[in-house]
Amino acid sequence: MPTAENPLVRVQGLKMHFPIYAGLLRRRAGEVKAVDGVSFDIMQGETLGLVGESGCGKSTVGRTLLRLYDPTAGSVVIDGEDIATLSPEALRKKRPTMQMVFQDPQASLNPRMTLATIIAEPLDEHTDWNAEKKLARVHELMDQVGLNRAFASRYPHEFSGGQRQRIGIARALALNPKFIVCDEPIAALDVSIQAQVVNLLEDLQDRLGLTYLFISHDLSMVRHIADRVAVMYLGQIAELSPRDALYSRPLHPYAQALLSAVPEPDPARESSRKRIILQGDVPSPANPPQGCNFCTRCPRVFDRCRIDEPQLAEVEPGRFVACHLYSDNQTGGQTAGTEANEPTNKENVQ
């Protein structure tokens, strides 16, 4: 593991607000705070898992990281350059170092281009190779992702979902990127194919030294592939911890609730599994609650949560949590983490 001083990707205070226009004159009436102040680092060669329920802003984080959206605020330093402020032309030149694998392998491939043109297009743009060299590279990439070379002149609709996702991965690899955002790359695939694609991604990581941001809502898959995991809720990171620590002992009440939903394969343990069922719905990201984002549904909410917004802070070595339960000036905060499944509100006494 490289040292923490020099991460490949450093995100600080990233915000992505989408304006809402309403009324007769289409005035700006407010904004959807899809991502509201997110900070994290990703080390070289590491896989950071990003989990959370639908609509929490996971995909927006991924897209904003590669500046497929222009961020509202914050900085994204990838390999020494701040993506958020690069000029369009410099950004285009930077694109080869960072790529993305998209969720829907069907829609993300141009239906009118053959496999070879899809994979070779980045080479046309960013290299001055001749056709022969490009074709050789396309074949090499197809070998790497396990596609038959004979398929090079076929169109995307002629492939199965898993094959299409391999095309998407080959395309992302074409320019030897250092960093790949995998935006739910397995969500649209069958379970049997999911394993293939995830193993392929791990394989490529070992061989090419890639760094991943792996966005998913499949908690067991993230557990399999990620080194560290960030749990997002309503546009903010609730907890960012090493994988094993998070899965064995989640600290943030939302992470506890989320992970309690993972089914247990062992029936004996499954019967004793305690689920934390959250009440109510996720608030609208256009109008998030005051104080902590999670205060409307948190089983362990207390007064301060409704006033102060908790900041993401390191509460144990390598574990970052945004929760007042763990704030230093909060008495009794440290005891809370161990009794993870106990839905009591003893802090309410204060």
Next chain:
Amino acid sequence: MFTYTLRRLLLAVPILLVISLVIFLLVDLAPGSPMSEIPLTVPPDVRQKMIEALGADQPVFVRYLLWLKQFFWIEPMTLFDHWFGTSIVEGQQRILSWQSRSPVFTIIGQRIPQTLTVVGTAYLVGILIALPIGIYSAYRQYSFFDQLGTLFAMIGFSVPTFFSGTLFIIIFAVWLGWLPTKYDTMLEVTDWSSFMQQVKQMALPVMTLGLANAATISRYMRSSMLDNMQMDYVRTARAKGMREKTVVLRHVLRNSLIPVVTVIALGIPSIFGGAIITENLFGVNGIGAALIGAIHANDLPMVQTLAFIFAVLIVLFNLIADILYGLLDPRIRYD
């Protein structure tokens, strides 16, 4: 693709036969006939002879079959004879116009060049204006330019050609005096000055029709572009680091053109149909003007033949549009 085309062509035969029967009967059963316009002072036996000479005394199905034979055998073979100097159908009865007693196809041959020059140019101009407007409107959706393009399209849609044409005449011919009001069919282009005269006299009808055509096509182009701009593969192209020009022209535009090309191909028969109102307004002596004249004069063979030619063209261009679709979109294969 070849088998598909052949099958469609074979299928077109029964379709066209049914259409021809419907057209023939519709026109034949419509009230009014040239016979009723023979003055009452004409003696009955002379009147009878005139009707027989036109062949109008025969039962309707006899006339229909005769017309079919003339349309599908005699007329094409006349053309064949004319080209190769043979005499296969020499002296056989052709489809004659009841107005002028000359063959209907001769009249069509005289009229079609005017129509194709004016209406065809208008269609071309319409496409050339519409595509950039549609593309840029979609690329900058809700921008000032897009609003302007929408306004332009709304005007083109909602203002009928007899109004916009008259307005153009008032502005450009009467007030400004730049362009002539009437189209001179007799003008022959021999040198530069007569060419400029031709361009000038075409300007007003082309403008009138071009506005209407551009309105429709630009809307199709815009909505098709908008559909494709949202697609994931466009985001992929941006993520690849392609230039904006490549993203828009190579990825978005090419996929957006598929429905637009179909719309354009399906609009081509209407060029041959002429533009009845605009042709009359500017005195372009084209096919549209011939059709309206024939309807006024109860010239049944002329109306039947013209209507049927339009039907043939529409069936044909439908097929062409389908084939183009297959060529443009690799997902569509006709086998």
